[in-house]
Amino acid sequence: MKDLENESLDNKYLEKNEIAEFLNVVKLFGRFNDLEMFYLFIFSGMRSGELCALQWNDINFETNDIRINKTLYTPRGNMREYKLTPSKTKGSTRTFDIDGSVIALIKAHKLKQIEAKNSAISQGIKCVDSNFVISRINGHPYTQRMIYIRMQRIIRRTSIKKNATPHIFRHTH
Template sequence: MTEITTLNLQRVLNDLFEKGTAYHTLRGIHNAAKMIFNYAKEVGVIGVNPVEAVFVPKKKLTLEETNGEDVSKLYLETDELKVFLNTVDAHRNIMNRTLIYTIAFTGMRPGEAIALKYEDIDLEKKSIRINKTTYAKKSLRGDFDLTPPKTISSIRTVDIDDIIVEKLKELFHYRVIREWIVSDYVFGNIDGIPPTVKSLNQTVRRLGEKTL
């Protein structure tokens, strides 16, 4: 274990990716490896977790493939994501910033993120339980139902990085000091109501255009 490097692990994921392994399977492998090496670090076997700098590869779509696609389905390369997130950092709405970061770092669907409630998040264990999504009726804020994900396999718990933990804490603190309306929803805005997937997609598009 002490001889395994970040490059070794990255090559393994890249090789599986080239062989057609599904993205969610790669995410599972990445999460499992991260937990194993975190434990090794905690008991003193290693000093640094080599998985921290490993990324899960995604398919880069062509313009033809993305034509007409919903922005939530588009994948960005690592460098492109960094540029995009720099633009997100300058966005004035802290709720939107935190929501976009959470989606980008966890791979969850926009509807799943919007449906998150405080009870779904464990900042101590650094995990998020995903067991529902939103079903919008008329694309109006607040006019939605909470429904189970499309498949049983979509019900899952994902690990979150320290950066997401800190951004969530910042959002929660901001909500209190600004006296926003109390809401069960993690991404409830000043009035306690979360955005629609449509409005989130529009925000992402506008931010994306600024990076061109």
């Protein structure tokens, strides 16, 4: 019985070597936003909806703080039809420190995001000013489903055999 309990617990988080392998694959094969998205997951313990709702004004680059006070709700999974709703529970609203290396990565991402958006606009792509940290080039937010798809694309390139969803990063954290 104890082996069954330990086995199920072991599958709920990633070991250090699995995190390292996952991030190496992200660096090699990740797409736009992937590196920043997965670093934020691993080093913050955010839920998917919280990461999707994270906006630039939620990050304090001077104090290395991130504020979580909302989640993204997409009833039909459509990037254009979303609502920002309060955090899952009262205790879910929080502010926490994030490692300086992750903050530096996010700062650089902000510049890349601006460049990508300007390039898209110059190509005639209609963009919105939504202020999301992790967004499509057109400014619309990622949905939880999109994060899951992006993660599965990376997991398939690793030796990780766990049934890993984005929530595994919350347990890992």
